[in-house]
Amino acid sequence: MEDSEEVVMMAAKRDGRSVMRLERMFRSEIDEKLVHHVAGGPHKGILIAKAADNLKDVEPPEGRLEFLAYLINEEQQNQSVQDYWTLRFWFRGQAEGVVKKKTFTDYFQELMNPSNFPKSKIFNFKSFTSVFTPASYTYQLVPEVQINNKTFITFMVKAAADAHVALSAVYGDVDRKTFEIVIGTDGNTKSIIRYGAGGPVMTESMTMNVLSQDDFRYFWISWANNKIEVGRGANYGVGAFLQWTIPPSKQFNINCLAVSTGTPSKGQWEFAELLDAEKDFGREAKKRRIKHSLLWIAKKQKMLQCLEDAYPNMAKTPDLFKLCKIKQSDTMAALVFLSDMQKKNLIKEVEGGFWMRIQSSQETEVSKHEVKIVKNLPQLKPSDQPTIAIVTSLFCEKVAADAMIEEKTTYVKYKTEGESQVYTLGRIGKYKIVSTKLSRKANSEQETRISAENTITRLLGTFNKVHHVIIVGVGSGVPHYTDGDKHVRLGDVVVSVPSRKNGAIYMHCHKIEKMEGGDGYNYSTREWDCSDNSLQDVAVSLKQIIERDTNPQRPWDRYVSDAKDTLQTEESNFHRPPLKTDRLFYTDDNGTELEVEHPVAGKAYRVGQSNCRLGVIASGKLVSRNPRLRQSFAELNGIRAYDSDVSAVLESLEGNRTNSFIIIRGISDYSGGSRKEWQPYASLAAAAYMKSLIYALA
Template sequence: MTVNVSESEEIILTAGKRDGKAVVRLDRRHAPEVQGAKIHHVTHGPYKGLLINKKAHNLENGDPSEARLEFLAYLINKDQNNAPVQDAWNLRFWFRGKPDGLAKKRAFTQYFQDLMRPDNFPKNYMCFMKKAMVLMKSYLLLKRVELEVDQVNKVATPEESPKIKSFVSLFTPDIYQYNFVPEISMSNKTFLTFMVKAKCDVHVALSATYGELHKRTIEVLIGGEGNTKSMIKDGVEGSIRAEALTANDLRYFWMSWGNHCIEVGRGAHYGEGRFLVWDLPDNKKLTCNRGTGDPGTLVQLMKELERTRHVREVEVGRWMRLQHEAQNGTTHEMKMVREMPQLTSREQPTVALVTSLYCEKLAMDAMIEDKVTFVKYKTEVRRSFLAGESQVYTVGTIGRFKVVSTKLARYPTSNQAARISAENAITRLLGIFSKIEHVFLVGVAGGVPNLEEPSQHVRPGDVVVSMTSERNDPMYMHCASIHKESRGRLYSYKTRAFSCQNKILQNVALSLDSIVRSEWMKPRPWELYIDEALEQLNGQEIHFKRPSSDKELRKLRLGGNVISFEHPMATSKHDMRVNAPNVRHGVIGSGKLISRAHELRADFAKRFGVRAFDLDFEAVLESLEGNRNESFLVVRGYHEKA
């Protein structure tokens, strides 16, 4: 969270009494808001900006504090023969703006740690107050801090005043609705001590899974049925597993969940005053005891990402990644929908852009103007939604064409589930947008070097388009299996070739290539659009930068030997352009069996004219064929890590 601060801000100390206790209030005020008649002292020099008000007879309560800390201080009174003195301190905090719970917790706990740092701990009350004021100047999130101190005549019992590291104050409305509390970290904990101030019906839910309140939750009810009963329930509003009569004067409680047992007790001392016990059955043990990991930590992280607008929680426990706004002011509207809206015939896209990586979709979306992203999801299809099947569609225009972009699901390995997901994504895309005529499969791939023919050599940053010199040759070649011949080092491959009947995209690409070669345009027309897109992508957390390809040393491992070489020299100005994308035409290859073996890749590429190897898109192309799409083009940018 960004906080704007003015140089004219002052930190004002006001001392007074409230309910018989000494209170010191530190307020952050702008200079015009300072009441000069109340000022007693103005500091100068290194302490400029600190003001001290005249003593107030009675400090009003004001708004409830948003957080607080309590601690006991043990002092020695030198004026009374070093008699021990015990002070009970209460620190209350108010914040400027509307920070989330995690930001508040970080601010006030770090402030307290700096205030109590032992290497420069204040020697007396006045030094303590001065340090509190100086620190507040640097903690810009704090709007007000109150320090309340009360001398204690005797050491309090643990029941009356527990040893508490920090308090997190929560104010909940009078409705039966649970709220996740990220400020309270439960990592490696098996019990919790808390104080309750309520008329009746205190509900606390223990869950190992965020959002699963009814199925995977233990609910503790304190003061139910008119503040006469307490109970443990198996799930929210579930069956009662333990019950006890309780009085109406309870304040401090503790709750534990270690050793497969739920326990609840009265008082501040953990382990004493137990009045509810439930030994968990076998089917419940995993729910509350999943090792030492803290499931809430992940939720805290997601909430922090949501605060910084990296993700958005579309429903409880399910988040969607958000794209950052473009730096040039281009608007990008995002809509959550359970069903895709009906588009008119003029609004229907005729071109689809399909990617497999998030960064690839960002790059494609940067080329689209007047775009709107629809996030389609349904609660009843949680399994497919969690599996990552693409339900995100960005609709807009490129030039005079209406386009839609989407991203396939990512799976750790190429398996049957990944194939089904890819096929479903294409079928769903063509079903929702029935006017689609042309499909571009766009993304990154690994390029194939060609030292003998510079005009076919692929460098990092170059682009390969799935076209061949012969119109009817395959555009995409998938390797299904490999057989090594009994003699020599020859291999035979079982392949699946893909080509499309409609050649309109290939014709456009060939025409553009012919124009560029005849006119020798510099820069090429598409480079202008690439530069505009890169300007938009500057605001993304992913770094988009073209890899350097000038005289870069390359290495290949062939037959157990590592061969080093430099990129070949261009024989003509059409062959190769340095530090600019060269466009190559050829077959795109794929296959898990050859993807990791350089020797097989080189042999397969030479035999079938392959210019780049990508992820396994066989299922996508099969789905295009099955849905009778007869116009597609595979476009791959060579990235070394692909």
């Protein structure tokens, strides 16, 4: 039987004060003889233990809240009763300090909810953050203590010697742009200020026995007006024993706090913050915190999205913050989020201040995927050279495509300046495969085109045996409002096959002119087709086989299902969104958008699964973003889907004389292919069809 967890409440007296301990315990650890009451109903899972004469000692708390409350006793003529409270918190696991602090402050806010707490007035509310440092001169970051908007801090520390405080400009970097204060160095005989951790001493002072390993000692540090001061006691500005005026060449904004203790001693630190309970814990404050939290979730996602677009290129911290509109006052919080994403293996700081989105290294029962960040690519034997290349643009497209590759290794050849490259090498069936991703430049469409052309040229130059190129990813479908056999829905796949003999497989519209004296338009286009139609012939053959079979077993359905296990640890959700989110709209002649029903599906169409349509794929903002023009242009040219424009890729393939290529688009919306909710699944559907195509290739 599973050993369930319960919350055990136990009351006791300690030093003349009432104590209540709430602790999560496994059922097997609980002495049933001590259980006084087992709660039920909404309080199920809580056990109330008998009052104890004494509670066993535990480790020091990781967080503490103290406040003075005046409780109003309505039964005794509204007399006030002074009540001093201390809430102590312990945490399991290795959660970030900011997460721990948010947890216990949110707990306090719920506890003080007027609907379930006696009418009271709260004073002198203090939040304490505890940090424990080993005797190893290893800095512990303290992001929960916000210092970017302060000019001083007060704290307590218990240590035998060598209490180090680092005040830095860059989160996690204590070597550059850092002031290091060391209290009680040289056997607890003096204190110093250094520039940089372990750097040159700027000033020092004799401070015999300034620290204690048995008792907490109060200190304060100020950096106001480009002057660092350190003093004893809880009263800021009193008892200074270290002073140093910072020269102009060493001045910077302080955004980060870190602490450590040297090899002679471990340490315990406490940082206190005095809060206004009404201001910081009222209903409006809760709304502000929720709004602030949602805002930061959006900013975190924006940073991740920017790194995904840039991948395999890196982004400098200042450039990333500028792109994501991170204010100077928010840099500390943003750096905390970057550090958190790095711990989750979503991103990596490849070099100081250079961040890169990284793919997950995975190991399953049937395959292993290793990701290596390298300066140079390994030399391949002629027999290991790939003959099929896969090109993607979005990060989720690359991840989905790689999920189809067996026995794979990803190499990221990085540069801090210039363009990096990513190649995943492996096989699908009997074919050796290489997949890559285009970097999307946020600031310039022209730069994105140049980067795409360079990526393809390097790909074909590095792997000169590549014969087929498959461009895989998401696009926007062209619906048919009356014919279910021609209708394209979300999650379907469109494959670039000409709509007429010797016709184009891809079209880019770069200019539109209204016809004189009529309602029509002239479209200026650039078209591409293949001199080697091997891939298109296989796509047509696959469709014919599926349509002939009365109960076809479509291979891509199995590949989608198999890949979900591989992709379940990814940040993106590759499961198919609910069918109800696939809503269809029609824009009438007056420009009014109306929601309409999907046409009745044809007999070969499977609603709720990925179906394949063959046809031309097109691009061009002038037509794809205008509902009436995109429909008209599609009807004229047999277009089944639009994408974000891979004309630069096709021009590079043409220039490198690659004669066999095909575009596969999973449908994520009906407008621009940018609907985030459907993009991961649409990428997966396109990748699964790609694998089916390769297996069917002779």
